[in-house]
Amino acid sequence: MLRITTLIENSPGEHHGLKSEHGISFFIEKDGHKILFDSGQSGAFLSNAAKMNIDLSDLEHVVLSHGHYDHSGGFRSLCGIARDFTLWTGEGFFTPKYAFRNGAYDYLGNDFDESFLSGERISHSTLSVPLREILPGVFLLTNFPRIHPEEKINPRFFLLRDGEFVQDSFDDEVLLAVETGEGLAVLLGCSHPGMRTMLDAVRERLRRPVFAVLGGSHLVEVRGSGLEKSFEYLQNSDIHFVGVSHCTGNDAMERLSLSCPNFFRNVTGSSLFFGQPSAQSGAAGPGK
Structure with a gap:
């Protein structure tokens, strides 16, 4: 069986004892294997996991999608309870990240570096190929060709490289895709x-349909034709579970709830279960 649980997200769910924050963290359990995808902005996801009876001490893999604080900020705290895992990051993950705002640069990057990993004896692998299977049916993808010209990275994002600020093209971004039996959960x-660029890369490289998609879509910053094409993409796709949230933005999620039949509000504490014998569709839907 496959279970995907949202350990922390911007929005609270029905379990009012769980903490929420601007960030995201997923726990994936597949056939006895345990994986963490992102760690929120703080260690709050750890207390949430404990309250949901999820043991993170024996994780096999930890994947950090990119080097922004709201996805990597809880990693130091995680190392206090687990360390016998492999950390996966994309190329350039440790290059300091900033956002330009009102004439100043705001730091948005990680609170640890490679020396921290060495000191904690954390096994670290950089994803340097477009596709890698890290466990049976569990894939990491990076290096996404920019095939949709409307999908533009906000120019406010910068890297501090060799003492100079340069536009961040997010070459370090990584996604995780896992086989559900009826397609891929991304x-x-x-x-x-x-x-759209990232989901199309999944379909092309793995030759499998996308059955579910969870996580951030960054539609909060998209306007005009790019936003309309993204809505159309989700509305008319064969994705059975559309749970984009976090940086999707409240306005975009409200519109999706009205126009996308397969959209659900993925919140802190939500779980998807796949492969249950009693589930006719192959997934039990967002459960708590």
């Missing part, structure tokens, strides 16, 4: 390279 961090 986990997105923020989709800075473009949500």
Whole structure:
């Protein structure tokens, strides 16, 4: 059986004892294997996991989608309870990230570096190929060709490289895709390279349909034809579970709830279960 649980997200769910924050973290359990995708902005996801009876001490893999604080900020706290895992990041993950705002640069990057990993004896692998299977039926993808010209990265994002600020093209962005039996469940961090670009890469490289998509779509910053094409993409696709949230933005999620029949509000504490014998569709839907 496959279970995907949202350990933390911007919005609270029905379990009022769980903490929410601007960030995202998913726990994936597949056939006895345990994976963490992103760690929120703080260690709050750890207490949420404990309250949901989820043991993170024996994780096998940790994947950080990109080097922004709201996806990697809880990693230091995680290392206090687990360390016998492999950390996966994209190329350039540790290059300091900033946002330009009102004439100043705001730091948005990680609170740890490679020396921290060495000191904590954390196994670290950089995803340097477009596709890698890290466990049976569990895939990491990066290096997304920009095939949709409307999907533009906000120019406010910068890297500090060799003492100079340069535009961030988010070459470090990584997604996770896991086989459900009826297609792939795709986990997105923020989709800075473009949500459609990333999902099309999954279909092309794995030759499998996308059955579910969860995570950030960054539609909160998209306007005009790009936004309309993204709505059309989700509304007319064969994706059975559309749970984009986090940086999707409240306005976009409200519109999706009205126009996309397969959309559900993925919140802190939500779970999807796949492969249950009693589930006619192969997934039990968002459960708590």
